[in-house]
Amino acid sequence: MTLADQPRTTFGNDDAKRVRADFPALDQEVNGHALVYLDSGATSQKPRAVLDVERHYYERQNAAVHRGAHTLAALATESYEQARHTVATFVGVDDDEIVWTSNATEAINLVAYGLSNASLGRGGPEADALRLTADSEIVITEGEHHSNLVPWQELAARTGATLRAIPLQDDGTLSLDDAERLVTDRTAIVAVTHVSNVTGVINPIAELVEIAHRHGALLLLDACQSAPHMPLDLHALDVDFAVFSGHKMLAPTGIGALYGRRALLNALPPFLTGGSMITTVTLEESGYLPAPQRFEAGTQRISQAIALAAATDYLGAIGMHDVAAWEHTLGERLLAGLLEIDGVRVLGPQTPEGRAGLVAFDLDGVHAHDVGQFLDDRGIAARVGHHCAQPLHRRFGVTASTRASTYVYNTFEDVDAFVDGVRDIRSFFGVV
Amino acid sequence: MTLADQPRTTFGNDDAKRVRADFPALDQEVNGHALVYLDSGATSQKPRAVLDVERHYYERQNAAVHRGAHTLAALATESYEQARHTVATFVGVDDDEIVWTSNATEAINLVAYGLSNASLGRGGPEADALRLTADSEIVITEGEHHSNLVPWQELAARTGATLRAIPLQDDGTLSLDDAERLVTDRTAIVAVTHVSNVTGVINPIAELVEIAHRHGALLLLDACQSAPHMPLDLHALDVDFAVFSGHKMLAPTGIGALYGRRALLNALPPFLTGGSMITTVTLEESGYLPAPQRFEAGTQRISQAIALAAATDYLGAIGMHDVAAWEHTLGERLLAGLLEIDGVRVLGPQTPEGRAGLVAFDLDGVHAHDVGQFLDDRGIAARVGHHCAQPLHRRFGVTASTRASTYVYNTFEDVDAFVDGVRDIRSFFGVV
Amino acid sequence: MASPELAGLYQQVILDHSKLRKGSGLVDGGVAESHQLNPTCGDEITLRLHLVEGSGSGLGSDSGNAGTAGDGTHGSASEPIIERLSWDGQGCSISMASASLLSELAPGLTPTELTERIALFREMMRSRGAGVEDDEPLGDAAVLESVSKYIARVKCAMLAWVAAEDTVQQVTAGRA
Amino acid sequence: MASPELAGLYQQVILDHSKLRKGSGLVDGGVAESHQLNPTCGDEITLRLHLVEGSGSGLGSDSGNAGTAGDGTHGSASEPIIERLSWDGQGCSISMASASLLSELAPGLTPTELTERIALFREMMRSRGAGVEDDEPLGDAAVLESVSKYIARVKCAMLAWVAAEDTVQQVTAGRA
Numbered sequence A, B: 001m002t003l004a005d006q007p008r009t010t011f012g013n014d015d016a017k018r019v020r021a022d023f024p025a026l027d028q029e030v031n032g033h034a035l036v037y038l039d040s041g042a043t044s045q046k047p048r049a050v051l052d053v054e055r056h057y058y059e060r061q062n063a064a065v066h067r068g069a070h071t072l073a074a075l076a077t078e079s080y081e082q083a084r085h086t087v088a089t090f091v092g093v094d095d096d097e098i099v100w101t102s103n104a105t106e107a108i109n110l111v112a113y114g115l116s117n118a119s120l121g122r123g124g125p126e127a128d129a130l131r132l133t134a135d136s137e138i139v140i141t142e143g144e145h146h147s148n149l150v151p152w153q154e155l156a157a158r159t160g161a162t163l164r165a166i167p168l169q170d171d172g173t174l175s176l177d178d179a180e181r182l183v184t185d186r187t188a189i190v191a192v193t194h195v196s197n198v199t200g201v202i203n204p205i206a207e208l209v210e211i212a213h214r215h216g217a218l219l220l221l222d223a224c225q226s227a228p229h230m231p232l233d234l235h236a237l238d239v240d241f242a243v244f245s246g247h248k249m250l251a252p253t254g255i256g257a258l259y260g261r262r263a264l265l266n267a268l269p270p271f272l273t274g275g276s277m278i279t280t281v282t283l284e285e286s287g288y289l290p291a292p293q294r295f296e297a298g299t300q301r302i303s304q305a306i307a308l309a310a311a312t313d314y315l316g317a318i319g320m321h322d323v324a325a326w327e328h329t330l331g332e333r334l335l336a337g338l339l340e341i342d343g344v345r346v347l348g349p350q351t352p353e354g355r356a357g358l359v360a361f362d363l364d365g366v367h368a369h370d371v372g373q374f375l376d377d378r379g380i381a382a383r384v385g386h387h388c389a390q391p392l393h394r395r396f397g398v399t400a401s402t403r404a405s406t407y408v409y410n411t412f413e414d415v416d417a418f419v420d421g422v423r424d425i426r427s428f429f430g431v432v
Numbered sequence C, D: 001m002a003s004p005e006l007a008g009l010y011q012q013v014i015l016d017h018s019k020l021r022k023g024s025g026l027v028d029g030g031v032a033e034s035h036q037l038n039p040t041c042g043d044e045i046t047l048r049l050h051l052v053e054g055s056g057s058g059l060g061s062d063s064g065n066a067g068t069a070g071d072g073t074h075g076s077a078s079e080p081i082i083e084r085l086s087w088d089g090q091g092c093s094i095s096m097a098s099a100s101l102l103s104e105l106a107p108g109l110t111p112t113e114l115t116e117r118i119a120l121f122r123e124m125m126r127s128r129g130a131g132v133e134d135d136e137p138l139g140d141a142a143v144l145e146s147v148s149k150y151i152a153r154v155k156c157a158m159l160a161w162v163a164a165e166d167t168v169q170q171v172t173a174g175r176a
């Protein structure tokens, strides 16, 4: 919370250093070097404030929520529902439009299985409009993370619907003409990432929503790489569903969220079933609570939800505009540094406009895992591989790439250490 | 870990007090009284050792597992897979037979959806034997927790199969004759709880497994109330699947596990799909990894799995035989004390044999929530309501009951405070 | 033996009403019925609204205590009057006492006035022990203020009132 | 610039073999073929086993280094001899160097002897930097010992060896 109090409009390297000091994991040596953590696109580090809130929950409140009348249970329930309010506010929606999940992947599966249950006739007349048939189409893009691709393949297989992918341009951007071509009246749902975890491209969501809605289709937004890094107003964007993961935004693992428009969530048949999501249960049949409880079966990720709220409070205290602006600055520096290195081929746009603070690239003659190994030797943590986006890598003609992804706690020094590292690699491997 | 070193055969009240000192949440006042926590059947408290392990993970290792080559990622992966080994060993199975889930509820849903995906033709020829048809039957008991009931209702609805429930005796026990009658060659799967969360009855699992297997049916064991409280050897029990939740066994919320026989897990089609559970992904189709990764889509509950292993280490250091024996002693005292109180009607067996360390009862003339409120005023946390088992409460002719459930950190003093509290209730409410 | 707080929650009048259960037993007739369930505990209530024609001069509109005052929806000369509420249900002492106290309060009010009382009661229930400025319009039901400190029990006290609100809304919707 | 550890991982002979890629390019014929994928990175290899008839006197059985010695499966007078391994694949320098070093090692061995070498190589890879007692039977491939310190890269070094093991098992199963 270092930065909460001082009003300011520009967030600079010194601010980043102050933020960094809140993160215990960043204060360690790896292979004899101070850790340079540039893998926040995979998972972020956690500030002390978040760890403290979670621990306090276990030391003072821990109890099963929405059940039982004792004091701890009442306190736990209050913290848990307050967390929902905090996170809902952070992304600009109402409390009962936020469903907790384990991660974004589960949130996408929830929607895919909800639609497939509707297609099997579950959920009664309210769910009729959500049924898919063999005539239906599901539209994604070529740039999706596997978590926003495979669940739709499976939904298509279960319902007989067809999956279509909007192709991407050579620079990884999406052309709205292609979207217009692929989204038709047969489209049931369009599932698209807000920000690519490989190219950093920020997709034109408002336009895609307009296209989808014009055809009566729903739009699900994969906000995994946007919710942590930029201001997000899901009501203003007018998406129907959105998903994100806590672990990428300063919170623990094991917590994610689904946003759904209230009416839609209440029309969607249940996905996971069991305790706490029901009204009356007989051996023959069960009634279901309204959303969000309808989708929260069994004992929930209570401490993790509370910790996620502490994380969004932390981010909110910095200010998401500043977070986004600072990461853009870092991304610009990263891109410029990498583009100067012989043999580097950046995947995606070659200029910083419309790009988030991450860069993935191929290094001619050196396999990404060797790049990663070399960097790790200097204490630099970057991600190598296909980043769960094989089709997109195939589109760029590579199997794997190296990715540096920044967060608000990264500094110019981090970026420079990375660029310097990459500069030395080809000669080490004897390819120049 | 207070008790790990000293060899002993009897665990007594002083040992329990030493264990209790490891639990920060137990060291607090509620409504001006020292907390008496008798709601471990809902969720357990956490020892400092478990909280410390989880925090250490976040301060020193935190990274995405099974991806990336950097040092933190390698450390995190190792801790995570070591945790799987620890927990697998704790319940007597092999590492790759343990799948992490959010809770037991999700684990049951995983199996139910896996079977339903097989029934839709997913999973190829290996999954053929797992298909359900309109002729198939699913067998549960009248005493199941909603989490082991509603998912099977939904599976029946999705596949056209029929759900049958083995009725219970007046004392809440199950007669094997009834099981013999209900399990037939049509039965695809029998899903049964090991220990009832209402009556504390320990079901005859070995016999039920024999009956199920004789008819070619699978058996899923709901081990939510056994894994935390008694030694468990799932291979010896010969069950096909088993589920349990970490939060009930000293671990954080948000983590649970599914055990499945190796061959069965590898034949079961995927449930949640997305990143990290695939081999090759094209826009058209995806290959799936073998179990357990096949069922672990997206970024996993890494710190929670590691903390669960710390919890089973903690329990293992006490010794599960001692845990079970001590809780039996507490349960016996609880039962004896309650049976002496006018107006108390204990649900389930009236003698301690074959009963776990928990007791639920109805108090004539006072609603369970009023009972709970009265007890809470004295700092006693017990559970009131239907405990997610409405059909079983209906079987006993009540809507709600009050439950005291013990754990290894409970003492004679806790039990006595509870019994004393209950003794005063009816006169307070003016019903005697 | 019991703390002052607990004694405040379970005051004698509440314990008495929880046994008295005024209005208990569904009576034939009635213009609207509502069934409400408290999913946390599984308790439920079925409540019927019984009206008689009356001159409904709008007591509520000049009592000045209502959150909805001035919204122009009440005081129509033809508004009927509540003859009684009848109900059937089971639940904890708080929920039963609350249904009983509501049944004592309602007769003689217009539906509009009852709506105002319900809004005031809800405000009191959400006050977390702070209460409302003027709880007179709630009559004896004002004693339930102590419940508002026990967040988990607020639903118990509200159960009958939510059912009553639903019946009034059905009638209003029917008239609209 | 690079630490001694890193220099140990990427020794000159490994870097050389990663470029040399001995055996690279699938050759027609062969008695068995295996395709292996490293799911962490998506890299893959397809490897073929090429045999010639030979007197297979069982070099492996008296070299005394094999984990499988004494299991009675080897040294049959009719065992063929490995002519070569040919493969096609892509991957990191470790995986390519490892495939190359394996392709250098295999010719002239019997399938049984290769199986023993693979077992020894696996043992070395699992040693976490400790190595094995006698790595002579691995020839130049012994240089890959340093990989065993990097758990995340063990799969890279094993990729070709797992493929080769699979081809040998196919042949053995066929003969059995």
Ligand SMILES: Cc1ncc(COP(=O)(O)O)c(C=O)c1O
Binding pocket: A275, A297, A298, A299, A300, B041, B042, B103, B104, B105, B106, B145, B147, B148, B193, B195, B196, B197, B222, B224, B225, B245, B388
């Ligand atoms: C017997 C039994 N089964 C299943 C469950 C569900 O466990 P969870 O809510 O952790 O998924 C519980 C606990 O609530 C239980 O006691």
Ligand SMILES: Cc1ncc(COP(=O)(O)O)c(C=O)c1O
Binding pocket: A041, A042, A103, A104, A105, A106, A145, A147, A148, A193, A195, A196, A197, A222, A224, A225, A245, A388, B275, B297, B298, B299, B300
């Ligand atoms: C764009 C995008 N979508 C989805 C995911 C999946 O998130 P998780 O693994 O937390 O479910 C990720 C992160 O891995 C991502 O970057």
Ligand code: FES
Binding pocket: B369, C038, C041, C042, C043, C091, C092, C093, C094, C095, C155, C156, C157, C159
């Ligand atoms: S506990 Fe059910 S209404 Fe009060």
Ligand code: FES
Binding pocket: A369, D038, D041, D042, D043, D091, D092, D093, D094, D095, D155, D156, D157, D159
């Ligand atoms: S990184 Fe793919 S084989 Fe080494």
